[in-house]
Amino acid sequence: MKTAEANIEIVKVGNESTISIIMPTWQKIEEDNDFITVNIPLFGLKTISNSQEDTITAIHEALKCFLISSNRFGQGVEKELQALGWVIIEKDENKTLLSYSIESSDFVLEQIMETGDQFVDTDLTIA
DSSP states (O other): OEEEEEEEEEEEETTEEEEEEEEEEEEEEOTTTOOEEEEEGGGTEEEEESSHHHHHHHHHHHHHHHHHHHHHTSSOHHHHHHHTTOEEEEEOSSEEEEEEEEETTOHHHHHHHHHSEEEEEEEEEEO
16 A cells, blocks of 8 residues: 655646646754755755745745756656656646655655645646
């Protein structure tokens, strides 16, 4: 049995893709310089923000950079996400749904996934 912890839906219309993401992120205030470090482990990313208000913008920018780079310099968003452990659970001509799942018997990973802040963006657009 598996427990899904994160989902991505990619809808393509022409040269534009609209991406909806639900996944955990982790934040840590750096004591030495008061920056907030944000880990986005399901994408293998880390970003920095100046304030709590800036954190969402920093996450958006990091994700957009990943998605654009995947399309331009990688093998495409879907292939790059699969290389990171995401699994395609539904696919048709214009829409792909990916999920990141962990075994429900892996209590350590399950606990780690539950401690993150839930990040939701239903309208991340790239061309």
